[in-house]
Amino acid sequence: MLCVVVVALPYLREPQPSSDRLEEPDAAGRRRLALAEERDRALAALKELEFDHRTGTISDDDYRELVGPLRRDAAQALKALELPPAVGDQSPTD
Amino acid sequence: MPELGRAALIVSLGLVVFALVAGAAAALTRRRRLALSARNALIASFGSTLVASAVLATALVRHDFAFEYVASHTSRALPTRYALSAFWGGQEGSLLLWLLVLTGLGGLAVWVNRKKARDLVVWVVPVIAGVATFFAFMLVVVASPFATSAPPPDGAGLNPSLQNPYMVAHPPLLYLGYVGLTIPFAFAMGALLSGRTDERWIVATRRWTLIAWTALGLGQLLGAHWAYEEVGWGGYYAWDPVENAALMPWLAATAYLHSVMIQEKRGMLKVWNVVLVSLAFCLSLYGTFLTRSGVINSIHSFAQSPLGGWFLGFIVVVTVFSVGLIFYRLPLLKARTRLESLVSREATFLYNNLLLVALCLTILWGVTWPILSEALNGEARVVGRPYYDFFLRAFGLPLLLLMGIGPLVAWRRASLRGLAKTFAWPVAASLVTGVVLIALGAGSSTPGLIAYTFSAFVLATIVLEFVRGTRARRALAGEPWPVAFSSLIGRNRRRYGGYIVHAAIVLLAIGVAGSSAYQHVNEARLKPGQTLAVGGYLLTYQALAQTKNANATEVRAVLDVRHGGTTIGTMRAGKNVYTAPAGDVSNEVGIRTNYLTGEDLFVIAEQVYGDGSVDFRVFVKPLVNLIWLAGLVFLLGSVIALWPDAREERRLALRYGEVEAGAPASS
Numbered sequence: 001m002l003c004v005v006v007v008a009l010p011y012l013r014e015p016q017p018s019s020d021r022l023e024e025p026d027a028a029g030r031r032r033l034a035l036a037e038e039r040d041r042a043l044a045a046l047k048e049l050e051f052d053h054r055t056g057t058i059s060d061d062d063y064r065e066l067v068g069p070l071r072r073d074a075a076q077a078l079k080a081l082e083l084p085p086a087v088g089d090q091s092p093t094d
Numbered sequence: 095m096p097e098l099g100r101a102a103l104i105v106s107l108g109l110v111v112f113a114l115v116a117g118a119a120a121a122l123t124r125r126r127r128l129a130l131s132a133r134n135a136l137i138a139s140f141g142s143t144l145v146a147s148a149v150l151a152t153a154l155v156r157h158d159f160a161f162e163y164v165a166s167h168t169s170r171a172l173p174t175r176y177a178l179s180a181f182w183g184g185q186e187g188s189l190l191l192w193l194l195v196l197t198g199l200g201g202l203a204v205w206v207n208r209k210k211a212r213d214l215v216v217w218v219v220p221v222i223a224g225v226a227t228f229f230a231f232m233l234v235v236v237a238s239p240f241a242t243s244a245p246p247p248d249g250a251g252l253n254p255s256l257q258n259p260y261m262v263a264h265p266p267l268l269y270l271g272y273v274g275l276t277i278p279f280a281f282a283m284g285a286l287l288s289g290r291t292d293e294r295w296i297v298a299t300r301r302w303t304l305i306a307w308t309a310l311g312l313g314q315l316l317g318a319h320w321a322y323e324e325v326g327w328g329g330y331y332a333w334d335p336v337e338n339a340a341l342m343p344w345l346a347a348t349a350y351l352h353s354v355m356i357q358e359k360r361g362m363l364k365v366w367n368v369v370l371v372s373l374a375f376c377l378s379l380y381g382t383f384l385t386r387s388g389v390i391n392s393i394h395s396f397a398q399s400p401l402g403g404w405f406l407g408f409i410v411v412v413t414v415f416s417v418g419l420i421f422y423r424l425p426l427l428k429a430r431t432r433l434e435s436l437v438s439r440e441a442t443f444l445y446n447n448l449l450l451v452a453l454c455l456t457i458l459w460g461v462t463w464p465i466l467s468e469a470l471n472g473e474a475r476v477v478g479r480p481y482y483d484f485f486l487r488a489f490g491l492p493l494l495l496l497m498g499i500g501p502l503v504a505w506r507r508a509s510l511r512g513l514a515k516t517f518a519w520p521v522a523a524s525l526v527t528g529v530v531l532i533a534l535g536a537g538s539s540t541p542g543l544i545a546y547t548f549s550a551f552v553l554a555t556i557v558l559e560f561v562r563g564t565r566a567r568r569a570l571a572g573e574p575w576p577v578a579f580s581s582l583i584g585r586n587r588r589r590y591g592g593y594i595v596h597a598a599i600v601l602l603a604i605g606v607a608g609s610s611a612y613q614h615v616n617e618a619r620l621k622p623g624q625t626l627a628v629g630g631y632l633l634t635y636q637a638l639a640q641t642k643n644a645n646a647t648e649v650r651a652v653l654d655v656r657h658g659g660t661t662i663g664t665m666r667a668g669k670n671v672y673t674a675p676a677g678d679v680s681n682e683v684g685i686r687t688n689y690l691t692g693e694d695l696f697v698i699a700e701q702v703y704g705d706g707s708v709d710f711r712v713f714v715k716p717l718v719n720l721i722w723l724a725g726l727v728f729l730l731g732s733v734i735a736l737w738p739d740a741r742e743e744r745r746l747a748l749r750y751g752e753v754e755a756g757a758p759a760s761s
Binding site for chain 2: 003017034
């Protein structure tokens with residue numbers, strides 16, 4: 001009996017909901033998610049590189065070679081998030 | 095009582111079937127209330143399965159022999175803790191434990207992620223429910239733990255080798271690991287079904303995968319300790335199919351835990367990651383099939399077992415479903431980035447993955463070939479220890495080396511000049527270790543020497559990482575050394591927890607190499623007063639002693655032990671003869687541990703004769719206790735990696751919050 005109540009709970013709580021449609025991100029939402037992931041990835045990579053360079057795990061030469069592209073990636077991802085979808089579509093998507 | 099158990103299981107089956115059908119329908123037709131209803135059904139199925147489990151546990155503790163399961167696996171003389179452990183001592187109880195853990199973890203996972211990944215969870219519910227439906231069906235229709243018959247005066251008893259404290263914890267941990275791998279599998283399939291192949295399924299399952307992997311690892315170590323103390327053959331891992339059944343999914347999950355970092359850091363290997371998650375889950379099912387179908391003893395007993403065919407069918411269904419879905423969603427899994435250099439962190443992770451999967455598949459072939467050969471030719475071809483040992487060295491030693499190389503190589507690419515500088519200290523440490531070991535006589539075993547040298551290299555890289563990191567934190571924040579050390583770990587728990595797990599694997603490698611490549615062994619039939627020398631120890635057999643307890647008669651040979659000319663104590667080794675199951679005999683070994691050197695003196699009384707003489711087999715196992723110490727270090731590293739990171743949680747909340755809000759947040 002308890003199980004039936006638990007299973008029927010969504011219908012008991014909302015017998016006549018305004019919408020029974022499952023919410024899901026639209027194309028723009030999915031694009032924003034991909035860009036946000038890309039931005040976080042670039043920023044995390046930059047942070048890790050900085051730390052590894054500071055500890056001495058990454059040599060000065062390697063650091064100089066890697067930091068430029070990573071900064072560019074991070075800047076691009078940040079910029080793409082601020083652009084309207086039509087332009088941003090050229091940026092990373094899933 | 096049995097009626098309540100049966101009814102609870104039928105309710106569980108009904109609930110998970112509803113969660114499967116209604117969940118799939120809701121996901122396809124995008125109906126919100128139906129999706130919530132399916133989710134609630136999955137959560138409620140945990141409650142009904144818990145009731146069924148409580149009924150079985152109560153029957154076991156009360157020795158209610160009207161339950162056939164209780165009569166077959168316990169006896170009146172069995173202590174309560176072992177009577178309770180009989181829950182997972184037999185087929186039906188094990189299946190019930192599977193369902194209990196699955197509905198518990200599954201319900202918790204979908205509840206925890208109900209807001210973070212709503213569109214994904216909608217598809218996760220029917221996947222978990224699909225797996226649960228199989229187990230609930232088996233319990234209701236094929237192998238019920240609630241079958242009853244006229245109660246016998248006493249039960250058949252529990253297998254003596256299972257009457258050990260380790261067996262109280264070892265199987266539940268393995269099941270937690272096996273079943274826990276359902277969660278990443280379900281989220282990966284949910285991501286593919288919904289077409290949402292972003293990182294959310296990885297974020298949602300990160301901890302679940304780590305928990306399952308840790309439980310599987312610890313379960314295996316406890317099992318190894320049980321084999322070492324209880325089975326009494328002088329070792330801890332025999333490459334037995336049941337042991338391999340747990341090792342295979344653990345190796346696949348280990349590969350996944352590494353490769354998923356490449357997806358998180360570089361957006362690569364999306365296909366490979368879903369393949370690994372599916373492989374780990376299929377291998378966990380295969381492991382359960384191996385241990386529960388009777389197929390290991392003989393293909394003929396498999397045919398007689400009611401479970402084998404069902405399990406095999408389910409594994410085929412899951413494999414076809416996951417492979418088909420991965421192929422269908424291949425366009426969504428394309429990586430935008432490529433491997434830039436073969437000398438980079440992601441490349442070392444890739445090599446690590448290839449070696450882990452190769453080792454996993456090699457073991458899979460070793461386990462499966464005897465079954466196949468018996469099915470095809472009527473005669474089982476045994477794959478013996480040399481086969482496994484060869485591949486463990488061929489794949490395991492390079493893996494050990496990669497554990498030291500990986501953390502010191504930059505992501506994307508690294509210059510050879512930079513690497514030469516970074517690796518100078520670890521290479522020097524390993525060379526010095528090698529030279530010292532050769533001087534001490536450790537060159538008698540080449541694999542052992544290589545393992546120790548590589549271990550020194552890895553330990554040096556780990557120490558170097560901690561020292562450099564702490565120094566950097568000190569320079570950055572001006573913190574004292576202990577504070578800098580703890581904040582280093584606290585600020586990057588996954589990285590430094592991972593290093594501690596690596597240290598545990600090194601300890602394990604040293605322990606395994608020491609206790610196998612450098613062990614001493616001697617055997618002889620001794621009469622009271624006679625002596626046996628082995629590895630610097632001198633053992634004198636004194637006499638036989640016999641005691642009787644509630645469940646068994648204990649026969650022990652008493653030996654005096656001398657080392658370096660002085661008596662260091664007494665050891666006892668012998669047999670237990672059980673009253674239930676009547677006449678069953680277990681080997682009770684004698685172990686003397688030197689906690690300073692990690693060495694064990696290990697005595698087996700192989701045969702006790704009527705004239706009081708005994709066949710002894712004695713081992714000296716250097717460093718074997720590092721294996722058990724590795725278990726504690728492994729747990730510590732895993733807990734650190736698992737511990738919630740408030741900074742990371744805030745970052746993720748910000749990411750998903752701004753996506754939902756439709757605009758980038760200012761951070």
